[in-house]
Amino acid sequence: xxxxxxxxFHRLPALMAAAALAFFGFAPNDAAQAQEMVDLELxxxxxxxxxxxxxxxxxxxxxxxAAFRSDEVIAAILGGGLGRIVVTYMEWAxxxxxxxxxxxxxxxxxxxxxxxxxxxxxxxxxxxxxxxxSNALEHSQGLFGTSSWKGVRxxxxxxxxxxxxxxxxxxxxxxxxxxxxxxxxxLPLMIRTSxxxxxxxxxxxxxxxxxxxxxxxxxxxxxxxxxxPRAVRRKMVLEIARLAPRAIPASQTxxxxxxxxxxxxxxxxxxxxxQQRMQDLEWR
Numbered sequence: 001x002x003x004x005x006x007x008x009f010h011r012l013p014a015l016m017a018a019a020a021l022a023f024f025g026f027a028p029n030d031a032a033q034a035q036e037m038v039d040l041e042l043x044x045x046x047x048x049x050x051x052x053x054x055x056x057x058x059x060x061x062x063x064x065x066a067a068f069r070s071d072e073v074i075a076a077i078l079g080g081g082l083g084r085i086v087v088t089y090m091e092w093a094x095x096x097x098x099x100x101x102x103x104x105x106x107x108x109x110x111x112x113x114x115x116x117x118x119x120x121x122x123x124x125x126x127x128x129x130x131x132x133x134s135n136a137l138e139h140s141q142g143l144f145g146t147s148s149w150k151g152v153r154x155x156x157x158x159x160x161x162x163x164x165x166x167x168x169x170x171x172x173x174x175x176x177x178x179x180x181x182x183x184x185x186x187l188p189l190m191i192r193t194s195x196x197x198x199x200x201x202x203x204x205x206x207x208x209x210x211x212x213x214x215x216x217x218x219x220x221x222x223x224x225x226x227x228x229p230r231a232v233r234r235k236m237v238l239e240i241a242r243l244a245p246r247a248i249p250a251s252q253t254x255x256x257x258x259x260x261x262x263x264x265x266x267x268x269x270x271x272x273x274x275q276q277r278m279q280d281l282e283w284r
Contacts, residue, residue, distance in 0.1 A: 038106070039080035040240060041151030042087045043140040047160035047189070049093040049131045056191075056225065057125040060159070063229040064089065068117040070233050074110050076240040084108035085240060086149045089120060090140065094130025095167035098139040104147035131270065132167035133160060133211055134174075137184065141177050155214075155239050159187035163206050163270030171267045174213050183214030187235055188221050189228075200269060210267035216242060 044064065048057055067073050077085055089102040102119045106112060140156040156177065164170040177184055186207035200206060204221040212219055218238065222231045266272070 036149045037082060038084045038086050038149045038151050039077075039082045039153070040085040041104075041144055041147070041149065041154045042085060042239060043143055043156045044087065044089045045136045045140050045156055045158040046089065046091050047093070047131065047136075047158075047162075048091045048125045049160070049162065051131070051161050052189075054125070059225050059228060060189075061120060061125055063232040065117045065120050066229045067232045067236050068107075068113045068120070072233050073236050073240070074113050076237045077107055077113065078109070080240065081152070086147055086151065087116065088143055088147075090136075090143070091125060092132070092136035092139065095132040095135050097130070097132070098136065099126070100143075104143070104149070106149065130166040131160065131162045131164060133158060133164040134170045134172070135167040136160075137170070137173045137177055138168075141180065141182060144182070153242070154182045156182060156184045157187065157235065157239060158184060158211060159189060161189035161191070161203070163200055163203070163273070164210075164267075165270035165273065169268060170210050174211060178213040181214075183217050184212045185217055185235065185239060186212045186219040187231065188219060190221050190223050191225060200273075202265065205262070206265045206267070206269065209265040 046060060046064070052060070077083070084106060085108075086104050086106050087102075088100060088104045090098055090100045092098045101123050102116060105116050105119070107116055136158055137156060140158075144154050174184060188203040188207045190201075190203050204219055207219045207221075220231050220235045220238075222228050
């Protein structure tokens with residue numbers, strides 16, 4: 001009997017803590033999640049729209065696979081304050097078209113980085129229609145808070161080869177993420193202009209003005225597939241080590257200051273190109 005009382009006494013603090021968490025709306029597993037801190041929560045949002053052929057999409061996937069197996073990226077991860085990050089890899093195309101290829105995964109060693117790369121190899125990309133960067137950002141935002149880890153920073157890394165032409169305007173969605181403390185970095189693929197007439201030549205400027213935002217946000221344009229793996233490695237090292245080349249905040253005033261040598265890109269250019277293309281087809 002005395003042992004039973006002693007056991008109950010020792011359990012009292014834990015029970016009181018659980019009751020307090022329940023009172024404030026936290027379940028016990030929420031408390032566990034809050035304790036699992038990592039340096040970074042990173043969403044890799046990768047374009048698989050039909051403007052890229054299947055071989056190009058495989059080259060894109062291979063670039064990310066190689067990055068997670070590279071010494072530079074692994075060193076950046078292990079060299080962080082906590083020495084661990086969590087990553088999820090998502091593919092996107094048109095409005096409401098997203099597919100998580102690898103769910104949230106903890107990377108805290110060379111072995112776990114290699115395991116993430118191997119999981120990427122298991123599922124092949126699918127070619128899908130339209131380009132909705134805004135939907136990719138919205139879905140990426142929804143992924144945060146769904147894992148067992150909490151990052152000191154939250155970053156969405158979006159890559160693509162064309163402007164937004166589907167879903168809500170990209171500026172509004174970008175500002176929503178930035179206002180929620182999420183940084184958006186861009187990897188515009190400027191290897192060739194879309195053969196369907198929906199691409200633009202100054203995609204890097206479009207990403208700078210319309211897509212990226214938040215503390216330390218940056219754009220790294222890619223001009224050929226040979227340099228793509230190197231660009232991905234550099235981008236990930238910058239994101240993980242927080243060594244961004246410059247900051248592009250969501251504020252219109254500050255963004256204009258950073259690109260004062262040229263006029264701001266029309267962030268609805270993709271939607272306008274799509275509408276014009278559809279009108280041209282109707283007249284034929």
